[in-house]
Amino acid sequence: MTLWDLKQGTSAKVDSFVSTLESSYRTRLSELGFHPGELISCVLSPSLGAPKLYRVNNSVYSLDDSVARLIKVGSDEQAA
Amino acid sequence: MSKTILIGSPNSGKSLLFNRLTGLNQKVANFPGITVNINSGKSLAQPSNEFLDFPGAYSLQTISGEEKIAVDAFYQALQDPEISSVVCVVDATRLEKGLIFALQVINACAEYQKPLIIAANMGDVLEQHNLSMDIAGLEQALGIPVVQISAKSGTGLDQLQDLAINHRQLPSPYTSDIIASDESVNHRQAQQLAEEYGPKGDLLINSQTRLDQFFLHSWFGGLSFLVIMYLLFQSIFTWAAPVMDGVESSLQFMAEIILPLLPEGVISDFTADALFGGIGAFLVFVPQIFVLTLVVGMLEDSGYLARAAVICHKPLRLFGLTGKSFIPMLSSVACAIPGIYAARTVDSPRKRWLTYLAIPLMPCSARLPVYSLLIAAFIPASNMFGGLIGWQGLAMFGIYVFGILCGLLVTALVSKTNKAMQSDLPFVLEMPPYRLPSWRPLLRNAWSRSKHFVTKAGKVIFLVTVVIWVLGYFPNQGASLGESWLGQMGQWIEPLFSPFGLDWKYGVAILTSFLAREVFVGTLGTLFGIEGGEENIISLAEHIQNSGLPIGAGFALLVFFSIALQCVSTLAVLRRETGSWRLPTQLFISYSLFAYAAAWLTFVIVQAIAG
Ligand SMILES: Nc1nc2c(ncn2[C@@H]2O[C@H](COP(=O)(O)OP(=O)(O)OP(=O)(O)O)[C@@H](O)[C@H]2O)c(=O)[nH]1
Ligand SMILES: [Mg+2]
Numbered sequence A: 001m002t003l004w005d006l007k008q009g010t011s012a013k014v015d016s017f018v019s020t021l022e023s024s025y026r027t028r029l030s031e032l033g034f035h036p037g038e039l040i041s042c043v044l045s046p047s048l049g050a051p052k053l054y055r056v057n058n059s060v061y062s063l064d065d066s067v068a069r070l071i072k073v074g075s076d077e078q079a080a
Numbered sequence B: 001m002s003k004t005i006l007i008g009s010p011n012s013g014k015s016l017l018f019n020r021l022t023g024l025n026q027k028v029a030n031f032p033g034i035t036v037n038i039n040s041g042k043s044l045a046q047p048s049n050e051f052l053d054f055p056g057a058y059s060l061q062t063i064s065g066e067e068k069i070a071v072d073a074f075y076q077a078l079q080d081p082e083i084s085s086v087v088c089v090v091d092a093t094r095l096e097k098g099l100i101f102a103l104q105v106i107n108a109c110a111e112y113q114k115p116l117i118i119a120a121n122m123g124d125v126l127e128q129h130n131l132s133m134d135i136a137g138l139e140q141a142l143g144i145p146v147v148q149i150s151a152k153s154g155t156g157l158d159q160l161q162d163l164a165i166n167h168r169q170l171p172s173p174y175t176s177d178i179i180a181s182d183e184s185v186n187h188r189q190a191q192q193l194a195e196e197y198g199p200k201g202d203l204l205i206n207s208q209t210r211l212d213q214f215f216l217h218s219w220f221g222g223l224s225f226l227v228i229m230y231l232l233f234q235s236i237f238t239w240a241a242p243v244m245d246g247v248e249s250s251l252q253f254m255a256e257i258i259l260p261l262l263p264e265g266v267i268s269d270f271t272a273d274a275l276f277g278g279i280g281a282f283l284v285f286v287p288q289i290f291v292l293t294l295v296v297g298m299l300e301d302s303g304y305l306a307r308a309a310v311i312c313h314k315p316l317r318l319f320g321l322t323g324k325s326f327i328p329m330l331s332s333v334a335c336a337i338p339g340i341y342a343a344r345t346v347d348s349p350r351k352r353w354l355t356y357l358a359i360p361l362m363p364c365s366a367r368l369p370v371y372s373l374l375i376a377a378f379i380p381a382s383n384m385f386g387g388l389i390g391w392q393g394l395a396m397f398g399i400y401v402f403g404i405l406c407g408l409l410v411t412a413l414v415s416k417t418n419k420a421m422q423s424d425l426p427f428v429l430e431m432p433p434y435r436l437p438s439w440r441p442l443l444r445n446a447w448s449r450s451k452h453f454v455t456k457a458g459k460v461i462f463l464v465t466v467v468i469w470v471l472g473y474f475p476n477q478g479a480s481l482g483e484s485w486l487g488q489m490g491q492w493i494e495p496l497f498s499p500f501g502l503d504w505k506y507g508v509a510i511l512t513s514f515l516a517r518e519v520f521v522g523t524l525g526t527l528f529g530i531e532g533g534e535e536n537i538i539s540l541a542e543h544i545q546n547s548g549l550p551i552g553a554g555f556a557l558l559v560f561f562s563i564a565l566q567c568v569s570t571l572a573v574l575r576r577e578t579g580s581w582r583l584p585t586q587l588f589i590s591y592s593l594f595a596y597a598a599a600w601l602t603f604v605i606v607q608a609i610a611g
Helices: A025-034 B016-023 B065-078 B094-112 B123-128 B135-142 B157-166 B184-196 B203-215 B219-239 B241-261 B266-282 B286-302 B304-317 B321-333 B338-344 B350-360 B369-378 B391-417 B439-473 B487-501 B504-512 B520-534 B540-546 B552-561 B568-577 B582-610
Strands: A010-017 A039-044 A052-056 A059-063 A072-073 B002-008 B039-042 B051-054 B083-091 B118-121 B145-148 B426-432
Touching: A010 B094, A025 B184, A025 B426, A039 B203, A039 B520, A039 B540, A059 B094, A059 B203, A059 B304, A059 B321, B002 B016, B002 B065, B002 B094, B002 B286, B016 B039, B016 B157, B016 B426, B039 B094, B051 B157, B065 B083, B065 B094, B083 B094, B083 B157, B083 B350, B094 B118, B094 B184, B118 B157, B118 B241, B118 B350, B135 B145, B135 B184, B135 B286, B145 B157, B203 B219, B203 B304, B203 B391, B219 B286, B219 B391, B241 B286, B266 B338, B266 B439, B286 B321, B286 B369, B286 B439, B286 B540, B321 B338, B321 B350, B338 B350, B338 B568, B338 B582, B350 B568, B350 B582, B369 B391, B369 B520, B369 B540, B369 B552, B391 B552, B439 B487, B439 B504, B439 B520, B487 B504, B487 B552, B487 B582, B504 B552, B520 B540, B568 B582
Parallel strands: B002 B051, B002 B083, B083 B118, B118 B145
Antiparallel strands: A010 A039, A010 A072, A039 A052, A052 A059, A059 B426, B039 B051
């Protein structure tokens, strides 16, 4: 399951990155907080495929499908 | 001279702090990545100390080209003996993110032996929500001074300045007992520090999320976006109108007092035609520039822009752009120059290049005088729905939408046909907090922008107006404009513009407006001034109405001005940002041809409809 599949109001831990993600961007996502082991919650998932909002610690980022699909998360979803 | 660097993650408040410390007026906005150049300024309190405002960076390990320039410059500065200290600004409400970067800065400063101070900014926000952080604890853990400040209210700034000048102890690299892989150790450390010493709870983030749930809601989000954009355009008309009327009547009042005092002849004619007619016609529009800058500034400060970028992401992707293109495009509504700079926040090179194509077509404020003039001349000033919606505001909205659509059309076409620079960076955007706009800096900014507009455009307009007046007045002392030098030259260019119903006076005004769009109004004002003689001091819009210009020609002019790239500064800045004359030349030629063809088509269609 990828970050994009996370439902609004649930969280999951980052597992790994899909191998096609460029390494420089992998580093950046890690630095923003999207790195393996981190708990991410999806705070808003609008319809029509608009970018979703993800919370990492005390910051919120908006990611579109092209990148959120490259981040694999554990399937043990939990209510945030 | 000693120098202090201000560095920190994006949107942490470095530029507002810099403005406070130096009294300068750098651009501040509630959106990450606003500052793009390093700016320096003398401290107000200690003129022997200078501050350097750096662009924000998420990390000293860079991925995007722009960030690399800033980070390289930072490393270079660390080796510069003139730099006596570094201030790392962190947003205390998002401590963890700031600390990830601050820890990297600590290590860099330890390596290059520069004293470092951490400024925990946004103290006023913490206070307002009854939150606090453990400054002393953090200071002890990091082994460097930490100061709680508020760049907004000014608390803590004296202490910060004092430390920046007098603190000379060097930092040592931060170590903790966390053992993790190389990539995440920094992150874990920051997390631990933030948890231990940062403000507790997630009050702020929860209230932000509640607002996001409204503003980014599938339906309300889109609807509120449209309402906000519409109010933006309506405000330009309705808020500025009384002030514009005021400027116009005081100019007329002045003219009526001054003109009778002058001896008949050249001097009085010059004052009436060139000064009151030409330059006065342009001054009338300055209040609109002021209101526009103010309203765009309010949006920038509120944090809404980042949400608008998210809302626009999907639609803009259809045109080959990204949601991040929205901010440069909206800035261009005030002026293309800051818009081109703001395009650096578009991290993907291909999308940035496409954004450059759209920017010159955004309805910038220099077009506003031309639009307002033509709309005032052709559209009745009546209202619908009890004054809620004015026809003129609606027309303005329409012409703005037209420009934006043209821009999107161009990027869509080019992105479909041009496959250069295919590799792309994905869309990741930090959501800044929502804030009530702070009025004082906004008003100051709008004021300085209007002043800049008057002085800079004013110089060009004055020169052009004088030249036009001389050519139009002699050799027959204004007795007959058609037989003046300018009138004779006008015969030559008239065929160029007659296909869309314009006589040579408009032709001359269009040609002069290639220097800067707003010159159009000044030139036209001067020409009608000479032609009309001195007996009737009426507004330029009335002159146009009286001249019997066909409505199709009015629309053709609107279309021409919304497309043509008549701005020398835009071309120069595009050259600087892209590193060559290629793009500006291509854009200039193709948009001129496009404008001409579209204007002609408009004339034909509108005349056919109007009968
Ligand atoms: N309430 C409050 N707002 C602040 C404070 N400092 C900065 N801001 C606001 O935070 C936003 C960002 O400020 P900037 O000074 O542009 O931030 P920056 O660090 O220069 O950002 P970049 O140049 O993009 O890296 C603006 O809306 C400021 O008005 C503060 O102490 N209190
Ligand atoms: Mg800044």
